[in-house]
Amino acid sequence: MIAKLEMLIALAQERHFGRAAESLSITQPTLSAGLKQLEDHLGVKLVERGSRFGGLTPEGHRALVMARRIVGDTRRLRDEMRAKKDGLSGKLRLGVIPTALTWASRLAARLTERHPGIGFSIRSTSSQNALTMLENLELDACLTYLDNEPLGRVSTVRLYRETYRLVCHRAHPFAARGRVGWAEVAEQKLCLLTPEMQNRRIINRNMLEAGKTPEALIEANSTVVLAATVARGDWVTILPGDIADFLVAGKAMAAVPIDDAGHAHAVGLITEFQEPHTPVLTALMQEAARLAEAS
Template sequence: MAITNLPTLRQLRHLVALADHGHFGRAAEASHVTQSTLSASIKELEQVLGAQLVDRTKRRVTVTPLGQSVVTKATRLLQEAEDLVETARANQGPLSGPLQLGVIPTIGPFLLPRALPALRRRYPGLKLYLTEDLTERLLEQLNAGKLDVALIALPYDTPGFEHASIGEDAFAVALPESHKLAKLEKIDPERIDEEPLLLLRDGHCLREHALAACRLSGRGQTDTFQATSLYTLVQMVENGLGVTLLPKIALDAGILKGTHVVTRPIAGKSQARDLALVWRKGSARRADFELMAGLLHQALTGGKGK
C-alpha cells in the first residue's frame, strides 16, 4: 500500500491562523513563529496537497475557495487533536495541565479574585490562562478550539455547547445618595423607567440581561452616554447623569467604595442573571469543568452548597 504524504498539525494550524488574521505578519505573531517560518509552512502544505490555498500579492493575502474548505476541515481536525490530548490529560488527575478560560468583563474582575486563590491551592498542577472578551467573541473562540471553557452569563444562545450553572447574580438599582428614589426601601421597575438609565454599550450582554431581569422597557435609557465598564457606569451615576443597574458580584467586590452612590433592591421577582461555565459538547474535560463550576459557585455564594 502506498504511503500518503499527510499535512502536519503545525501546517494546518498556520493555515487557520492566516485565514483568521488575513495577514502573514499578524498570523505569525499569533502563532509565535517568524513570518518566514509561517510562509514556508503554508508553501509546504500547498505542496503536500498539490493545490494553491492562498493568493499572495504585495498588498493583501486571500485564502482561495479551496483554501477556505481546507481551513474548515483543518479547524475540525485541530479540535479533535486537542480533544485527544485532553483525554490523555484527564487521566493525570483533575484540573491539571494548561486550561484556556474565557471570561466576560462584567464577571471576571469581580468573581475570579475570590475564586482563583482556592483553585490554585487545591489544584497546583493547573496552569490557567485567562482571556477577557465579550460573550459573542468568547463563544467564537471556544467553537474554534482557541478556548477550553468560558465563564459567561445566561440566557444566551449557545448551540453546540454544554454548560454548568454557577448561580444567580441579582441586580440592584444604583443611584446618587441624594436622589429622591434613594429614600425608598425598594424601587418599582416603573419608577426606574422614568429615570435616565445608563447602560453598557451594545455588545455587552449585561445590558439585555439587566433590562429583562428587572422587567424594564428601557425607554429611559440614554444613548448619549454609554460606558464600556461597570466602573465607568458608577462614575457617571455619581456625576448625576442618571441611574444604572449593577450586579451583586460587583457590589460585593466593593465597586462603590469611596463613592456617594448607593443601591436599592428592585421590587418584585426575576431580578438576576445566571452565571455559567460553557464548553464544547463532547469535551473530554467535562468532569474538570463541572468541578470548576462547583468551586466558582462556592466563591459566588461564600461557601454555601448548591
C-alpha cells in the same frame, strides 16, 4: 503537519499575515512557507494571496473546520498525557462577560488552590465574542449567559441566576429606597454597558416591557468605568447583584434592588462539547459545580 494547521487557524483568526505570524511567534516568511507546504500537501489552494491577505478559498474554509478539530483533539491528547505523567497543570484561557468577573475570580482562585499547577488567563469580553473565540480555539471555556441567546453544542455548568441593582451615589434620592422600578430607573441619567453586551440587551428588553425606551448618554464595555461614572454623583447604572455589591463596597455608592426584576437569566460555565473533556477542563467544570452549590 499540526504546526501548519495551526498556521491556517491563526491566519483565519487574524486575517493578516504579519499578525498571524506574530501570534505564533514565528516570522512572516516562515508562515507563508508553511501555508504553501500545507497547500502542496493537500493539493489545493487554501489562501487567496495578493498584496495582502485576500481571505480563504472555499477549500480553505473546509480545511479550517477540520484543522480546528484536529488541533483541538491533539491538544486534548497532549493535556491528557501530561496529566497522567505530571498531574493537572497548564494555563486555562477563560473568557468572561464583564458582569461575571467576580465569579471568574472566585472560580480561578478555588481551582488553583486545589490544583496549584493550573493557571489562568482571564479575558473580559462580550458573550458573542466569547463564543467565537471558543470555537476558534482561542479560549478553553467561558462564563456567560446560558438561557438567553443560542450557544450551540456546548457543555454547561450553571453558576447563578442574575438579579439586578440600580447603582447610584449615596446622595442620590434613590439611595435610601428599598426598591425601585424599571420604569423610573429608565428616566434617570444612565450610563450602561455597550450594546454588543448581552447584559445591555437584557436591560433594554426589561425597560421596554416597562413601557420605557432606555437612553444611555455614556456607554462602556467595562463595569469599572460605569462605577467610576456613578461615583461622580449624578449618574446611575444597572448591574447584576454580585458585581454591583462588589463595586460599591467601601465607596460612597448604593446598590438598590430593582422591583419586578423582569427577565433574570442564568449565568454559568461553558466549554466545547467533548467526550471526554480533558482532565483540566473536567476539574474546572467540577469546581464550577462545587462553587454553585456553595453559593
